[in-house]
Amino acid sequence: MPELRGRDAELDAARRALGEHGALLLTGPAGIGRTALAGALAAAAERDGQLVLRCAPAPEERELPWAALGDLLGGRPLDALAPSRRDALRAALLHHRSPADGEGRLALRRAVLDLLLALRGEHGAVLVVLDGVAWLDPPSAAALRFALRRAVGQGVRVLATRRTGEDACRFELPELRLGPLSPAALAELLADRYGRLPVPVLGGIQRAALGNPGTALDLAASTRPDGTAHRFGGPTVRQPASAAELLAAARGARPEEARALARQVLGQSRSGVLRARAHLVLARAAAVEQGLAGAVDLLAAGLAEAPAQSREQGELLRWVAEHHLRAGQLPLALAQAEAAAGHRRADPAAPALLARVRAALGDPGGAAEALAAAPPGPERALAALALGEPGPALRTEGDEALALRITAHALAGEAVTALALARRLADLLAWQGDPLPGTSRLDALLAVAVAELTGGSAERARRLALRAAAGWAAAGDRWHRAEALAVAGEAALLLGTAAANAAAVEDLEAAGRLPRADRFGRRARALLAEARVTQGDHAVARQLVGAVPQSTDEPATVRARALALAGLGQAREAVALLRAAADRQRGDGRQRLELARTLLALGSVERRLRHRTGARVALGQAHALCAAAAAAPLLARVAEELARLDQSADGPLLTATEQRIAGLAADGATNREVAAALFVSVKTVEGTLSRVYRKLGVRSRAALVRALPVARQG
Structure with a gap:
């Protein structure tokens, strides 16, 4: 030892x-x-x-x-x-x-x-x-x-x-x-066992051992013909491990350790299989340290040396497909994922990757077919999440799958569990010397953000998600950056201020630049439509959800469609749509928080129609659901809407956005000044003021000044 x-x-x-x-x-x-x-x-x-x-x-x-x-x-x-x-x-x-x-x-x-x-x-x-x-x-x-x-x-x-x-x-x-020992610590270790070694030999051992004390002792032993006297033949030190053993040691090692081990293999082996594995190790290390761009040439080199129909070729094909997916090159990702999944010795993760790509390209049937061929494990669970099914992820085990489980529990509306797992993940990262919020584990950072969004703090969720988005942007990973920006946008939407709503639009528009038709993509589009509604861009919001088939019953899309209709003067149709959606969601225990969001939207529209009883019933039910689930950010939004209801009377009623814009206009601000203050376009201000004039029965700003106090009381 x-x-x-x-x-x-x-x-x-x-x-x-x-x-x-x-x-x-x-x-x-x-x-x-x-x-x-x-x-x-x-x-x-x-x-x-x-x-x-x-x-x-x-x-x-x-x-x-x-x-x-x-x-x-x-x-x-x-x-x-x-x-x-x-x-x-x-x-x-x-x-x-x-x-x-x-x-x-x-x-x-x-x-x-x-x-x-x-x-x-x-x-x-x-x-x-x-x-x-x-x-x-x-x-x-x-x-x-x-x-x-x-x-x-x-x-x-x-x-x-x-x-x-x-x-x-x-x-x-x-x-x-445990990481590698320093050269000085290795020298002390070898001196304890063998006394002082010649400097050339000691240096050779230190370089070859890569900080591993067991390897250093084996190297030193291999240079001693007997156990009593040092008779070194020179500075050259025999390698203690085969190329296959070096690659086994590289698996799971830190990037710098893995890279050094893989380069040793490339220097000593002519085997196409082992060289392909070494290129794959180098590509993984490069992806961690330099982003995806640093891995492209290494993956190509590995494919060039991998024997045809070998397991290594199958694994490299899967990694090339993953690279294209993360880079946002979905057609290329599909071609490579199909090649990887159809390979004679396919990587076990290839079918699940193919399912994710097909789901993103709007082929749910093909995605389900690929998912059925995927073996159990984290990759299959991740693909199932893309199809809106958290069950497999909830059943994953081990610390390596904590981030996946957090996301699944959040998707299932289990805020307490998601937040508890997030705290545990944060503790593990801290003890590994990689603490939040500066961790290099961007997937962990985003998972904690999702947990905070569900049961913690919307502000903290947004900060963590933006940090993760910046990290993935630096790595050239458009796929995960879009997911992080969507979480940041949803957090901003829950905060509810004018500046936060403007930030939500910016984040969600950026997320939507990578077009995806899977559950994530549809939800991000629906959230963007909802954010547009908060700014008075009802026509734009309706256009955003108009591309989704009317038959869809996904909660976020239905809510966005209803809110857009309400903003365009079709509030009764919006109420009917939201009530039908709430009835469907009541039968699914995993949609408790989606039901709460639907009831929040219903209460908001009912309030604008001055249906105080209906609004209070819907908002009261939403409040009870959020309180039972300890969903603090959503609970705060429901409480704000209840407060607005308590302040309302029987007079003409303006929405919160209409009140803000009308108030600034009544105070003498120009349309351009109002737009700048509220982070909206001038066109939005003009359209909103037109609706306010119609509601209040006025035709000028002077009349608006007189009518607005009454409207605010309503």
Whole structure:
């Protein structure tokens, strides 16, 4: 095991995580020192008088039921446990026998929990160390997940390790990723083991090891013919790993580490398969650091070297399609995605990508067909979201899928869950040294913005979404930038001020420059129409939703169509449309917040018609739905509309936009000055004043000054 050198910062971070969360997952590539750091933390816990329970399963032990649990708890007295629980645990530990039914499994898992808490009571504190959590046998992993979820925070802590790229056995723990050691720390490590090395050899080891202590020790050992004397043949250091092993180490590594490993492969291998993989690693690293433009040539180079019909060719085709999708080149993306999905050795993610592209191009039938061929996983769940189905994303597991789950819960109207997962994601990013709001994980940034939009703060949602949009713009990613701008625009629309409404129009128009016919694209267009209504551009709003078939019952589109109709003087038709939509949405529990938005629109139109009772009923129902779901931003908008209703009387009634424009005009502002103050066009001001004149029965600004106080009371 490599000595612990150069890990003071990680050791402090790990102690803080265990102290604050009671749980920590150490990750990193092979040889990086996960076991050494876990050992140092365990030794410190033992010095403090804590009981340390350890297991370090090997890959071949994963098929041995209850092996890991036996390593942890074997030999511990079980007499204090309830008889049924004691018998179930004893059968597992001594005879490797699993319970026959659900009741027996529950008894065994409760026994593990009871034993951990009993040991806590005896020793004051317990640290459970799972060194190699990916290789826990499934029965032990299930029992430990059950027990540790309940015991952590009650004097029991858990410390797990996992190699980059391995499964975490569904243990969802705060993660601390170990990066490379500094050259000075590597030099100290090698000196501890081998004494002072010649400078040329030490330099060669440092360059080849890329900061990995295990690799450095293997390299140093390979240059020693025996264990007593240093007899180095020169500065050349033999590589300790094959090209395939280097590529395996590159998977999941930081971009700079992955790039160095892949370049080693290109320098030492003539295999088309391995060289294609190396180009793919380089392309991924370039996409992270330089944006999509930096990956184009590398993907092309990989395709040029990949053998025909090889798995590598299939994976590269999928990545080329992903590149075109993110660049907003949808026809090219479709051609490449179809080639990737039809490849003899297609990448597993290719059918889901094809579904997303087809949905964006307005082919829901083709998208559903491709989705049916996609295997379960995050990519399939993402494609299902594009078709408006959050179910698969809600069922994804693991910290890697947190951003996806947040979006799915928000889409399902589950504001509390979405916000709780967002806070957990923020905590994980902080412990990984990549905290919000400056995180490099733009997908995480947008997911937190979506959660804030649903149940937190519209202002914070907008700030985070705009930051994500700027990051994706810098990377040349039009696809994700459009999604971030749509979230920013919706947040601005919820804020409701004139400046915010103008910002919403700007954001949503920018999002719409990438034409998409999937759920996202249709919703963004509908939101833009709604934002145009707030500015009095009713004809433009109607034109925006006019391209969508009248038969559509998507909530956002129906609302925008109704609000545009109301603004054009067809308020009764708008009420009928909104009532029918609300009746449909009441039957779907996942559309609670969409129903609240529809009722808000209905209440607003009813209020303008001076149907106070109908308006109050609709707004009261919307208020109750938002309060029950803890949807704070939407709840605030409903409360504002209720306040307007309470202030209204029986006189002529102007909309909020009409009141603002008429008020400025009555105060002596010119049409151009009104437009500048409210961030609207001069044409909008002219059209709005014409409607105000008709409603109030006046023909001049002098008459408007006299009539406006009465209208404001109404």
